[in-house]
Amino acid sequence: MTTPPVVERHLFGPGPSNPYAEATAALGLPLLGHLDPEFLRIMDETCADLRTVWGTANPRTLPLSATGSAGMEAAFVNTVRPGDVAVVAVNGLFGERMCEVAGRAGAEVVRVDHEWGRPIDPDRVAAAHPSPTVIAAVHAETSTGVRSDIAALGRLKGDALLLTDAVTSIGGIELRADDWGIDVGYAGTQKCLGVAPGLAPFTISDHAFARRVPRPQSWYLDLGLLGGYVGGGAGGRTYHHTAPVAMVVSLHAGLRRILSEGLEAVWARHAEAGRLLQDGLQELGLELFAEEGYRLPELTTVKVPDGVDSAAVRAELLHRYDLEIGAGAGAYAGSVWRIGLMGRNARPDAALLVLAALRDVLHR
Amino acid sequence: MTTPPVVERHLFGPGPSNPYAEATAALGLPLLGHLDPEFLRIMDETCADLRTVWGTANPRTLPLSATGSAGMEAAFVNTVRPGDVAVVAVNGLFGERMCEVAGRAGAEVVRVDHEWGRPIDPDRVAAAHPSPTVIAAVHAETSTGVRSDIAALGRLKGDALLLTDAVTSIGGIELRADDWGIDVGYAGTQKCLGVAPGLAPFTISDHAFARRVPRPQSWYLDLGLLGGYVGGGAGGRTYHHTAPVAMVVSLHAGLRRILSEGLEAVWARHAEAGRLLQDGLQELGLELFAEEGYRLPELTTVKVPDGVDSAAVRAELLHRYDLEIGAGAGAYAGSVWRIGLMGRNARPDAALLVLAALRDVLHR
Numbered sequence: 001m002t003t004p005p006v007v008e009r010h011l012f013g014p015g016p017s018n019p020y021a022e023a024t025a026a027l028g029l030p031l032l033g034h035l036d037p038e039f040l041r042i043m044d045e046t047c048a049d050l051r052t053v054w055g056t057a058n059p060r061t062l063p064l065s066a067t068g069s070a071g072m073e074a075a076f077v078n079t080v081r082p083g084d085v086a087v088v089a090v091n092g093l094f095g096e097r098m099c100e101v102a103g104r105a106g107a108e109v110v111r112v113d114h115e116w117g118r119p120i121d122p123d124r125v126a127a128a129h130p131s132p133t134v135i136a137a138v139h140a141e142t143s144t145g146v147r148s149d150i151a152a153l154g155r156l157k158g159d160a161l162l163l164t165d166a167v168t169s170i171g172g173i174e175l176r177a178d179d180w181g182i183d184v185g186y187a188g189t190q191k192c193l194g195v196a197p198g199l200a201p202f203t204i205s206d207h208a209f210a211r212r213v214p215r216p217q218s219w220y221l222d223l224g225l226l227g228g229y230v231g232g233g234a235g236g237r238t239y240h241h242t243a244p245v246a247m248v249v250s251l252h253a254g255l256r257r258i259l260s261e262g263l264e265a266v267w268a269r270h271a272e273a274g275r276l277l278q279d280g281l282q283e284l285g286l287e288l289f290a291e292e293g294y295r296l297p298e299l300t301t302v303k304v305p306d307g308v309d310s311a312a313v314r315a316e317l318l319h320r321y322d323l324e325i326g327a328g329a330g331a332y333a334g335s336v337w338r339i340g341l342m343g344r345n346a347r348p349d350a351a352l353l354v355l356a357a358l359r360d361v362l363h364r
Numbered sequence: 365m366t367t368p369p370v371v372e373r374h375l376f377g378p379g380p381s382n383p384y385a386e387a388t389a390a391l392g393l394p395l396l397g398h399l400d401p402e403f404l405r406i407m408d409e410t411c412a413d414l415r416t417v418w419g420t421a422n423p424r425t426l427p428l429s430a431t432g433s434a435g436m437e438a439a440f441v442n443t444v445r446p447g448d449v450a451v452v453a454v455n456g457l458f459g460e461r462m463c464e465v466a467g468r469a470g471a472e473v474v475r476v477d478h479e480w481g482r483p484i485d486p487d488r489v490a491a492a493h494p495s496p497t498v499i500a501a502v503h504a505e506t507s508t509g510v511r512s513d514i515a516a517l518g519r520l521k522g523d524a525l526l527l528t529d530a531v532t533s534i535g536g537i538e539l540r541a542d543d544w545g546i547d548v549g550y551a552g553t554q555k556c557l558g559v560a561p562g563l564a565p566f567t568i569s570d571h572a573f574a575r576r577v578p579r580p581q582s583w584y585l586d587l588g589l590l591g592g593y594v595g596g597g598a599g600g601r602t603y604h605h606t607a608p609v610a611m612v613v614s615l616h617a618g619l620r621r622i623l624s625e626g627l628e629a630v631w632a633r634h635a636e637a638g639r640l641l642q643d644g645l646q647e648l649g650l651e652l653f654a655e656e657g658y659r660l661p662e663l664t665t666v667k668v669p670d671g672v673d674s675a676a677v678r679a680e681l682l683h684r685y686d687l688e689i690g691a692g693a694g695a696y697a698g699s700v701w702r703i704g705l706m707g708r709n710a711r712p713d714a715a716l717l718v719l720a721a722l723r724d725v726l727h728r
Contacts, residue, residue: 007394009396009400015606016398019395024395027392027610031375032375033373033377033380036682036688037682067429067605068605069583069584069605073582101583104582197606198610215468217581218468218582219468220430241432242432242552243561244431244560244562245380246391246614250610318400
């Protein structure tokens with residue numbers, strides 16, 4: 001059995017992105033036990049740093065031991081009882097998914113549809129039902145590259161709990177969970193946080209925790225049980241499940257990397273890389289998909305030109321330049337590309353490279 | 365901010381164990397996209413190698429994107445509808461947990477209790493109900509260090525589906541899912557497979573898959589949806605969630621390590637290390653907890669001698685020798701130690717070291 005050569009890719013799709021070097025190096029550290037005092041210290045620091053990137057003081061802020069989609073499930077199963085009303089703003093694939101996950105938790109789902117590629121309308125969402133238990137929306141739609149105004153929704157939420165998907169926004173653009181009135185938020189590690197996929201950074205306010213479902217249908221994602229392990233203080237830790245130690249240590253290193261640069265400086269770096277890319281794509285004659293004014297700098301959607309084979313271009317980029325960009329999502333699978341410059345890749349050289357590679361392949 | 369020194373531990377508790385060097389090295393490889401053809405190839409090979417360690421031909425054999433406890437949840441939510449009868453053999457903490465997880469899936473749980481430290485009685489379990497939907501049992505109880513006879517239960521299961529927890533047995537002792545009649549099995553990566561925690565190797569037979577719950581309460585663990593991503597062939601992959609790429613690549617390397625040594629040779633290595641440890645502990649005058657004839661070689665339980673402070677000994681082992689052993693579980697937290705020699709640590713030198721360290725600390 002010969003060892004094949006190591007494949008090195010530029011991960012410029014919708015995620016995962018190439019991790020920060022610090023995050024990758026941390027994966028190779030000697031493994032610790034999940035109850036080791038040294039690991040518990042790292043876990044505590046990780047939770048503290050997650051509070052910073054979430055913009056929250058919530059004591060219950062932690063990395064769930066699964067990917068971002070499990071974060072979505074945790075958000076709903078811990079807040080929604082059968083028959084409760086969940087108003088869901090849908091302007092892309094992840095809003096769609098919220099409806100499905102909320103439905104499986106027994107919610108009466110009131111979906112408020114928006115055109116893909118446009119932001120949600122907070123007034124319309126807030127007016128969809130007089131007394132929902134939860135209102136849910138995606139901050140940065142990974143399927144369309146659109147940013148929505150969560151702060152506005154927070155001002156209109158009334159007595160409902162506001163659930164927010166921040167998978168593609170956390171660590172890349174402004175996110176202020178407490179100021180914006182987010183009660184429950186979930187994210188992923190593999191996009192702007194610059195860490196491999198595998199964990200779901202999660203936060204829940206004391207208010208939402210007090211209103212939580214006492215025995216949710218998921219044991220694994222039961223926040224009442226998880227609280228005994230994370231944030232209970234070193235003395236009061238109780239075993240729930242074996243934490244994914246290596247991934248947590250890697251997240252810890254990625255967060256330290258971000259906070260040593262400075263969170264606002266990291267946001268500015270994403271903004272700059274995204275601007276370079278979006279300007280450059282338009283100079284190439286390409287048309288952006290997301291509505292102007294609501295475009296995510298970290299994830300750009302661009303229309304595939306008429307007569308161009310979307311998949312063939314992506315395959316050629318991968319084959320020729322080891323460069324991954326993403327297909328579109330849902331109905332736009334063949335007509336939109338998604339280009340992410342996230343985390344470690346939010347750099348001018350990355351923008352330059354993807355533009356040069358696209359120019360080459362399109363004009364070949 | 366100064367960098368603290370790297371902490372290196374001997375992980376001789378009930379898991380995680382120190383990973384194989386190959387598994388750790390793989391974590392540091394350049395990250396791949398979760399839909400990259402190269403990653404899909406690695407995923408396919410991982411699933412194939414998992415079939416070998418499970419002893420199954422089940423096409424639906426895959427690493428779930430969460431830890432072993434999520435594997436337990438996946439087993440129940442995909443097979444049990446509200447009101448279905450789940451017979452659960454309980455002879456330790458993980459049998460207890462099965463009852464809780466099955467209950468949250470809506471099952472009518474018929475628990476068959478056994479004394480902790482003893483194996484399950486397959487006849488008694490099979491006779492507990494005339495027509496259960498599922499029968500569930502733990503192959504290797506991590507809480508007590510006891511092996512139970514799953515093959516015997518498989519012969520008696522009748523029309524029920526047999527659900528088996530192989531978290532601490534997979535890759536360490538004989539496990540033959542197909543020969544034994546296991547319909548649904550779940551495991552973990554962080555014990556005898558010698559990989560960091562974070563994935564749940566899972567297998568489900570075609571027969572059980574055909575009888576599955578069509579829309580389980582968990583979207584994340586819905587095997588019907590997962591099947592489109594894993595094992596659908598490169599052409600038919602559909603996106604479900606972002607796979608934890610680095611962990612899967614690490615599992616792939618760990619499995620290759622095991623299979624290049626040979627699965628039966630690895631079992632023999634675990635048997636030998638466990639025998640050395642268990643003989644040595646008794647020579648030290650200590651009494652083993654698990655019943656003779658049913659002791660796991662990979663995880664040894666030993667009674668804390670009268671008058672000895674269990675936690676103080678563990679702390680001293682950690683402080684003096686960077687050596688972790690585990691406390692007991694449940695009611696035995698202070699009266700039993702759990703010593704794991706699993707995966708990479710299933711070696712004579714590891715047995716020698718833990719014996720010497722215990723002798724030193726106990727006689728100090």
